[in-house]
Amino acid sequence: xxxxxxxxxxxxxxxxxxxxxxxxxxxxxxxxxxxxxxxxxxxxxxxxxxxxxxxxxxxxxxxxxxxxxxxxxxxxxxxxxxxxxxxxxxxxxxxxxxxxxxxxxxxxxxxxxxxxxxxxxxxxxxxxxxxxxxxxxxxxxxxxxxxxxxxxxxxxxxxxxxxxxxxxxxxxxxxxxxxxxxxxxxxxxxxxxxxxxxxxxxxxxxxxxxxxxxxxxxxxxxxxxxxxxxxxxxxxxxxxxxxxxxxxxxxxxxxxxxxxxxxxxxxxxx
Numbered sequence: 058x059x060x061x062x063x064x065x066x067x068x069x070x071x072x073x074x075x076x077x078x079x080x081x082x083x084x085x086x087x088x089x090x091x092x093x094x095x096x097x098x099x100x101x102x103x104x105x106x107x108x109x110x111x112x113x114x115x116x117x118x119x120x121x122x123x124x125x126x127x128x129x130x131x132x133x134x135x136x137x138x139x140x141x142x143x144x145x146x147x148x149x150x151x152x153x154x155x156x157x158x159x160x161x162x163x164x165x166x167x168x169x170x171x172x173x174x175x176x177x178x179x180x181x182x183x184x185x186x187x188x189x190x191x192x193x194x195x196x197x198x199x200x201x202x203x204x205x206x207x208x209x210x211x212x213x214x215x216x217x218x219x220x221x222x223x224x225x226x227x228x229x230x231x232x233x234x235x236x237x238x239x240x241x242x243x244x245x246x247x248x249x250x251x252x253x254x255x256x257x258x259x260x261x262x263x264x265x266x267x268x269x270x271x272x273x274x275x276x277x278x279x280x281x282x283x284x285x286x287x288x289x290x291x292x293x294x295x296x297x298x299x300x301x302x303x304x305x306x307x308x309x310x311x312x313x314x315x316x317x318x319x320x321x322x323x324x325x326x327x
Contacts, residue, residue: 063091063150065143065171066117069140071156071188073120078186079154079320080121080128085222086151089129091115091127092144095139110134137173140174147179152321157185157314172313174295176322182215186319198226198268198317202280202308203254208293212323213254217292219321225288230254230270233277247271277308296326 064079066288067073094117094305096110114132121130135142147153153170176183201216203209213229220227230253233247251269259267272279277288287312292309 060088061087061091062086062093062152062154063093063143063146064121064154065139065156065175066092066114067139067156068095068113069097069156071186073117074158074188074190075184076117077122077124078190079152079185080125080130082152082154082184083128088101088151089131090121090125091134091146091150093144093271094131094134094140096134096136097138098327100116107134113253124160137228139171140178142264143171143175143177144172144180145185147175147181150181151171152182152184153179154186155273157187165257173310176309176313176324179324180326181322184321185313189317190319194287197286197288199223199279199289199291200228200283201229202276202290202312203229203231203251203291204276204293205250205254206293208323209254210293212291212293212321212326213258217255217258217265217321219289221262223288226266226268228268228270228283228287230272230280230283232272232274234275234278235273277311280308280312281315281317284312284318284320287318289319290316290319291323294322 061081062079064075065074080090092114092116094110096107111134114134118130118132119127143153153175159171173183199216199220201213216227229251229266231247231251233244248271251271255267280290290312290314294309309322313322
């Protein structure tokens with residue numbers, strides 16, 4: 058990972074928080090930052106792009122440089138649907154950063170929203186942030202949600218890289234459903250799944266402290282609770298129990314909207 062971080066902006070306060078997160082991520086990676094605004098024409102204009110759109114991205118770029126003065130920042134206004142525009146941008150990016158809800162967003166709306174649709178189609182990991190995620194940026198561990206799915210396997214690599222860039226502890230967390238008849242310790246299969254998920258990665262990242270954590274309960278609830286103490290949550294786009302035809306899992310959808318820290322959603326692209 059390392060050459061380009063893209064942030065989508067729409068003029069909302071939340072997208073400025075996304076700019077701050079993207080600028081910080083670019084600085085950690087030694088990457089360039091590209092600020093993108095998707096302009097959807099609603100009527101014929103004499104000037105395209107709209108001057109207001111150009112001002113929007115220039116102000117966002119200036120804000121990024123306040124956060125990370127050494128990052129190379131470029132801007133772009135692209136005509137088209139925001140998901141299609143950012144999906145195209147993701148082909149050359151290492152990370153896309155967006156606010157979890159932008160201008161015109163409806164509180165509680167998940168399906169069809171820009172972040173969810175983007176995470177389901179992006180060619181690179183997608184970080185979603187909320188305005189409340191601003192401080193503190195570097196407190197707590199990177200938490201990785203582990204469920205043994207193919208998408209999770211990709212997420213493991215992303216989580217290790219993020220922990221290395223942040224010099225943070227990595228907590229690999231697996232949620233298991235307690236049996237009503239024997240609600241005691243986690244089953245051996247859960248322990249094996251967790252160990253297998255990170256097998257070999259510790260050799261690549263020997264300086265990272267890794268903690269394995271098993272928690273009884275529903276995955277979404279367990280990860281949401283863990284996000285309270287985390288600086289970043291990394292999850293696969295779809296878990297093992299994903300419904301056929303559903304491009305983004307319900308757990309990742311819920312976390313993108315309600316987690317107490319930024320969330321990176323990773324999907325298998327090959």
